[in-house]
Amino acid sequence: MSRLRYTIGRLLQAIPVLVGVVTITFLLTDAIPGDPVSIMLGPSPSAQQAEAIRAKFGLDQPLYVRYFNYLFDVIQLDLGESLYYGVPVTQKIMERLPVTMLLMTSSFTFALVTAVPLGIISAKRRNKPADHISRVVALLGVSTPSFWIGLMLIIVFAYNVSWFPATGLVMPWAPPSAIGGASNQIDVIVTSIRHLVLPTITLGTLQMAAFTRIERSSMLEVLGEEYVKLARAYGVSEGKILRKHAFRNAQLPLITIVGLQLTTALGGAVLTETVFSINGMGRLVITAIQNQDFLLVMGTTLMFGVVFVVGVIITDLSYAYVDPRVSFDGGD
């Protein structure tokens, strides 16, 4: 099976998954107690006004009719109109998604850049002080809530020493005119990095901790393989063994976990964006839920589903680049 056919196959497999996401989200949203019209208009809208809103959003239709209408609209990439914002859901998602993507990309980069060396050092110096420190850091990272890390970082680095801003996110490609105090694109990028530092550490710490643990155990396993012992017997240097023989083979489990961590990161983004007032998908979800904006809730959940599915497919495809033994024929 060619890589292209495999990719298409995986994309087709994603369709029932996404239909499932739509169905479950739709039913759960419908089951939430409370009336979105009450939230929208206050507790005593006129009957006429409430009726008009219900008709506009199809709330006067039976559940199954609404479901199939929604499914039909989703197929046409129409996610409806947000009750709260009064604009198409897709427009809000398109506004917010790049912000969250930037945050997630930077936090994953931070996590990988720190976790891989930490994991290798930990494995190489097993049961030595460096290993103990690395494991404690990983344990703390996994067990500390991201919002708490965010608040602590704000208190220390924004409140006490004022090194970094506590709010907002500047997109690196924003025009200088839109950023107060920026005179050129370099200024914009520097401002963007300053704004990114604290949220990146907040969101990336959990991933970093998880990746470090995986990297360590994976490296330990590979370093115990026969071919590594053979290389040592041949007198190959430890550095070369690590670089040439062990490192690449130890990355497969890490790639798997990177794909799966996407959902955790999206959940963390909700908290991180709230703490740092970043206007991304996380805050959009919170606003949607608080205001019982059911179309926005369904739209954002579907988008999270799409991001996750795409992440998993990319993970699968990237196996082949790391490990040539992986084929797309169903074998290994």
Added chain:
Amino acid sequence: MTKDNNSQLIDRRRMLQGLGVAGIASVAGCSGGGGGGDDTGNDSGNGSGDGSGDGNQSDDGSGDGQASQGGQLKMALVKSPLEFDPIVLNDVPSAQVSQNIFEGLYEYDESTGLVPALADGEPEVNDEGTVYTVQIAEDATFQNGDDVTSEDVKYSFEAPVDEETDNASELNMVDTIDTPDEKTVVFNLSYPYGAFGETTLAWSIVPKSVREEDPDAFNDSKPVGSGPFEFDEWQEGNFARITRYDDYWGDPMPNLESVEFVPVEESTTRVTTLRNGENDIIEEIPPKLYSSVEQIQDAGIQEVPGIGYFYMAFNCAEGPTTDPKVREAVDYCFDMDQAVSNYVEPSGVRQYSPLPQSIVDDWGFDTGPWEQIPHSKDIEQAQQLFDEAGVSQDYSWRIIVPPDDKREQIGVTVSNGLQEAGFDAEVQRLDWGAFLEQYVSGSEDDYNIYTLGWSGSPDPDAFTYYMFGATEDTLGVTDGTFYHDSSERAKEATEKFVEARETNDQEQRKQLYTEGITTVLEDRAHLPAYNLKNSFGVKEYVNDFAEHPVDSFHLSSNHNNVSIDE
């Protein structure tokens, strides 16, 4: 304009839902709390305008020439504005921005009095209080250069009703509007609505031609008003920026060159942005962070009680709480003074009636008797009353609260008292959707007791008619107590609120309100709890910032003009 629209009695800003600040009556007619619901809690609106304002700003009046010209102010709001057209907007942050772009015929002074803005002098009122004639200032212009005309005023008052916006109920007492000439407008009221000259005439005026040409653009990208600031740019969730309108027809010309409003929802983060200078002013300081703001060396707190009312109420339609004796027993189960002291102060103040202190002061109500009505905690007395009323010890109480920490704490305090008295009691914190659905059901399965908040314009009508007024428009809808139908005495009391609404004589109204409120408090349909302050953290280099009981704050007005020291 007919009374049919009375059914749209409440808008989102009146129901104090737990977010956003304050009043904002001048722009959108009435005030209230926004939507959402975070822990930072709350909103409200009303007050006396006598806020302590212990910041270090000079509240010395209206741009006295000493202030520096220019400067860009950054202000952190709790939430992002959503729209700017005062005809349709219905949330606090939107009104906080919009009120700087638009003006009404009248605007609030430093407290709750109205002074002319677009109007030229005081309104002429006929003896019955049903006809108000207002002259528009000759030189008043919109930001597109057009004169402000009587047609614009007529349009601004009629459009909310014609378009059935959420704000329609603010203007439902207006029957017809005449425009005998370009600068004269005559309001004919359906009945002598006492609060018309006190609050309604502050309604914002929009240019008819501009708004009709493109209502959507007018709402989100090109609003045009007659105020001292003009709209510059808005990115939803990121910022909204207004700039000084250099050809402003009125006085004073703003000192500030521009103002950027930035939403920062998390309260700790908001305080941090004040300390590190990301923002020059932040709004809404929760109780737990007062000391943090006070410790910031180059900033202070300015605050004023808002126009709001937070309370605990009983289900008088079903269950044991239909008996006033049981409600009194519940009152004995806890100490509201202590609860407010523990969970609300210093961000709020104790309130003993539905009327915020500013209304009490303005009208000269004697609150002494009302303050004597609530009991201190006395579990034995409570148990005796429960026994007399025949409430079984097996009864399980259900208290529902909205998603707001302060109101939840009050609910928990009562629940603890009921448990001490030997009952099972459960506090359920509901999301707004579920809460709004349950608290008006009148079913004891849904609730025995609830906590809620209310905001309004600075007139007793806003705090009585909508919650207790027994009319077809309000029955069982705005009032989850159903008190009006619970007894003949209750009916008589609530009918006084309706009568007061349609009376022009202030002394007569005051008498009706006094009698009605006394009965409501003695019957304990409500247990008044507290009112929140509109609080702001303000940097020292910001001069003349004015917190306001109704409008939340003023930047450039008849009594202040904010500037920034270089």
